[in-house]
Amino acid sequence: MPPDAALECTQLTQTKTSSRDRQIAFLFDLDGTLVDSVYQHVLSWHEAMAGAGIALSIWRIHRRIGMSGGLFANALLREVDRPMSAELMQRLRDAHAAAFKRHAGSITPLPGARELLACLTEQRVPWAIATSGREETAAGLIAKLGVDPAKHPVVTRDQVRYAKPDPDLFETAAERLGVDILDSVVVGDSVWDLLAAKRAGALGVGLLSGGYGEDELVQAGAYRVYQDPADLLIHLDEVGVRRPA
Amino acid sequence: MPPDAALECTQLTQTKTSSRDRQIAFLFDLDGTLVDSVYQHVLSWHEAMAGAGIALSIWRIHRRIGMSGGLFANALLREVDRPMSAELMQRLRDAHAAAFKRHAGSITPLPGARELLACLTEQRVPWAIATSGREETAAGLIAKLGVDPAKHPVVTRDQVRYAKPDPDLFETAAERLGVDILDSVVVGDSVWDLLAAKRAGALGVGLLSGGYGEDELVQAGAYRVYQDPADLLIHLDEVGVRRPA
Numbered sequence: 001m002p003p004d005a006a007l008e009c010t011q012l013t014q015t016k017t018s019s020r021d022r023q024i025a026f027l028f029d030l031d032g033t034l035v036d037s038v039y040q041h042v043l044s045w046h047e048a049m050a051g052a053g054i055a056l057s058i059w060r061i062h063r064r065i066g067m068s069g070g071l072f073a074n075a076l077l078r079e080v081d082r083p084m085s086a087e088l089m090q091r092l093r094d095a096h097a098a099a100f101k102r103h104a105g106s107i108t109p110l111p112g113a114r115e116l117l118a119c120l121t122e123q124r125v126p127w128a129i130a131t132s133g134r135e136e137t138a139a140g141l142i143a144k145l146g147v148d149p150a151k152h153p154v155v156t157r158d159q160v161r162y163a164k165p166d167p168d169l170f171e172t173a174a175e176r177l178g179v180d181i182l183d184s185v186v187v188g189d190s191v192w193d194l195l196a197a198k199r200a201g202a203l204g205v206g207l208l209s210g211g212y213g214e215d216e217l218v219q220a221g222a223y224r225v226y227q228d229p230a231d232l233l234i235h236l237d238e239v240g241v242r243r244p245a
Numbered sequence: 246m247p248p249d250a251a252l253e254c255t256q257l258t259q260t261k262t263s264s265r266d267r268q269i270a271f272l273f274d275l276d277g278t279l280v281d282s283v284y285q286h287v288l289s290w291h292e293a294m295a296g297a298g299i300a301l302s303i304w305r306i307h308r309r310i311g312m313s314g315g316l317f318a319n320a321l322l323r324e325v326d327r328p329m330s331a332e333l334m335q336r337l338r339d340a341h342a343a344a345f346k347r348h349a350g351s352i353t354p355l356p357g358a359r360e361l362l363a364c365l366t367e368q369r370v371p372w373a374i375a376t377s378g379r380e381e382t383a384a385g386l387i388a389k390l391g392v393d394p395a396k397h398p399v400v401t402r403d404q405v406r407y408a409k410p411d412p413d414l415f416e417t418a419a420e421r422l423g424v425d426i427l428d429s430v431v432v433g434d435s436v437w438d439l440l441a442a443k444r445a446g447a448l449g450v451g452l453l454s455g456g457y458g459e460d461e462l463v464q465a466g467a468y469r470v471y472q473d474p475a476d477l478l479i480h481l482d483e484v485g486v487r488r489p490a
Contacts, residue, residue: 036302059456
């Protein structure tokens with residue numbers, strides 16, 4: 001973790017005000033991007049599958065975290081030689097939610113996450129959160145971040161037709177903010193975030209804090225890759241954030 | 246997971262016998278290479294550190310799994326602003342071992358691991374296991390693999406002065422087999438395995454089954470990268486395995 005001294009928001013105010021009238025906005029993924037919850041999700045899915053007699057290597061689960069449940073089921077279907085019914089998928093989803101609840105106590109915000117969001121708010125840069133997770137699971141993580149959903153849009157899987165890598169979640173988040181998705185920066189830790197960003201026409205920025213390798217994120221379209229929210233905070237100028245006029 | 250039909254050892258016997266008198270040998274890492282235990286190690290270290298009031302992001306722990314405990318402690322020291330005494334390190338190690346014991350029930354061999362080892366044995370290709378883990382933790386995993394340490398060398402951290410990425414573990418394993426390390430193939434899932442392989446003069450082969458990205462392993466010196474032991478088994482010809490004369 002970089003020293004906390006580096007996490008001051010004031011650095012941003014060193015940049016001159018700009019005459020541009022297009023307002024940049026940030027659309028954040030949640031798990032692995034703002035909260036340190038990916039590995040708990042991974043083991044919770046692993047437990048859920050083992051409970052249903054499905055043996056899938058843990059790294060393969062890791063690489064699919066953050067994608068829509070429907071696509072996840074299709075991917076499972078391909079990996080394990082077994083029909084994946086709607087009933088089985090629901091059973092797995094319930095077992096995952098129960099296991100994740102057991103792991104939830106160990107989950108904390110990622111370094112710099114609160115500071116980054118506070119800095120953007122202070123600088124009047126609009127931001128929202130868009131997650132492939134369901135409201136049921138996301139609510140507790142949002143609370144850990146200290147985010148008030150009444151002030152900042154939080155779009156969950158329940159609110160859109162298709163989750164990531166479809167662009168719907170990020171498009172809905174931009175709409176809620178009243179900003180153009182083309183002026184938005186999507187920040188995520190998985191290739192599904194970056195693929196969704198590309199399909200939405202947003203600028204994709206990757207974070208290593210979900211456990212993907214840098215090259216995987218770059219290949220998936222990340223314009224820049226930072227270690228975690230703390231690292232992004234001290235490099236906000238690199239993604240074009242200026243102090244609003 | 247590839248279909249099991251692909252895991253037949255007989256494919257190997259398609260190759261012609263060779264006149265070379267240098268015997269290739271395989272030196273395997275254990276966690277993430279033969280058994281699906283990396284993510285449980287990661288969360289066990291995370292729990293151990295949280296218990297000691299040390300907050301370290303989980304992906305940073307993941308990227309250090311498999312390196313020696315001493316280097317791990319140094320890396321921790323750099324990440325967290327806190328002196329790392331021998332007492333604290335021992336306390337963390339004990340807490341990790343206790344947490345890992347709780348997770349152990351969910352650990353299974355990786356796909357193809359048993360078949361790969363059985364195939365090498367059948368083809369009279371010598372092989373050994375070399376792990377940065379301690380005997381205490383490794384013994385249970387070795388048993389899950391069905392490996393008899395009386396028949397195949399298992400070198401643990403307790404038996405050498407320096408663990409990975411120092412070459413001692415793999416060098417000792419080659420000595421036990423009576424083979425030249427320069428004729429050996431080191432198979433591992435982490436950059437520490439590949440760095441140790443390079444320092445030992447062995448051929449390094451990476452597996453994705455520990456959760457590292459392919460490029461990370463290639464950059465660390467992997468000659469080839471396969472998904473898991475099952476994938477390596479069907480490509481043994483690519484690493485130069487011929488049927489012994």
